[in-house]
Structure formats: structure tokens, C-alpha cells
Amino acid sequence: DAGITQSPRHKVTETGTPVTLRCHQTENHRYMYWYRQDPGHGLRLIHYSYGVKDTDKGEVSDGYSVSRSKTEDFLLTLESATSSQTSVYFCAISERREAGEQFFGPGTRLTVL
């Protein structure tokens, strides 16, 4: 299994509070991704990174920001959480751009009350 951890694994927070989710990898892969998974929508890309300090938006990036200051860490921040951001969040990593293969972390279940 790829060495990917996510923290926290579960979080309950209130509307309007900031939340940061962390993804940590030990594989030294260049590319990292954040997805959210919701019933009826499957997995959707939020943001991705193609190197340290290099990030870009995905399909559902509104309300989210990311940072990558080290190869191994990719942070996802909800500046002011809303109930619509209740979801399961997955981090993924990839070694090569062309192959498309991505390996996923165990996920973080976030509930915004």
C-alpha cells in the first residue's frame, strides 16, 4: 500500500469555523490531489498540486484553499466551513503525470453542523 495518511480521520465542526485537513505521503510522489466524495456525485476533484508551492483548482474548488510547502504534505483548508462541505475527503498521490494512476489515502469524514 502507498504510504499515505490523512488527519484527522473524523471531524465534527460548526458552520463558520476554519478547518484544515492534512495529507502526508512517504512515497516522494510529485503530484497530490484532494477529492471529495458525496452520494450521487462520486469522487470530484477539489484542488491538485504538481510540485512544492505549485497548485491549481479542480472541478469543485469554491470555498477551499490548499498549500504545499513540502513534497510530503498537502493541506486542504476550509476558510469558513458550510454544511454543504459535509463530505468524505480523500487525498491521492501520483508519481507520473502521463500514467494517470493515483493512489488514495484512507479519507477524512467531515461533518459541518
Next chain:
Amino acid sequence: GQQLNQSPQSMFIQEGEDVSMNCTSSSIFNTWLWYKQDPGEGPVLLIALYKAGELTSNGRLTAQFGITRKDSFLNISASIPSDVGIYFCAGPDSGGGADGLTFGKGTHLIIQP
């Protein structure tokens, strides 16, 4: 954006039966990926396909990359209880992979005793 249509949405089968599911797209994909997700965990990559017509096996699993590059199927032979889960097809959004993956909505496999 690109969309992947998976069918069936769910399958109820008996242990020992063979399973077949497929994925279609309105646009061409250069890579097809098949993932399995168990409850409470992240998707796990099962098979990656890179060439039109390619047929690849991984134990009891066999997947094929359609000739038109707009479809793929996954077969599971002699199903066992641990095959239960959700199976997703996926492909690189822009053909390059770094922009993230587009996922189908999944086929939920349920094995009846």
C-alpha cells in the same frame, strides 16, 4: 467536463457467480483505471489500461480497454465474499493525469449468501 457512465448501479449475486460491469464515455480516454472501495476506506487501484483493445488480468479480475477508447469493462470470476464493495472506473481528465481523474458513480456489488 467529461462524464463516465457506469452500469449497473448495483448487482446482487450469489457467491461463486461471475460478474461483469462496464463504463462508457462520450469522449475518448487514453487511460482507463478500475478501483474498488470498501466501506470506510479509500479507493484501491485494481487494474490500469493504457492501450485500445488491451486486455489485462489481476487474479480473478479481467478488464478491457475498448477499441473506440470510449468504454471499458471489468469482469470478476467466481465471486467471493471479499469482492463486496463499490467498483469505480476512472480516467484522466485532460489525458495527462495531473489535472485529476474523472470517476464514474460506481457499481455496488452485493453478494448474497
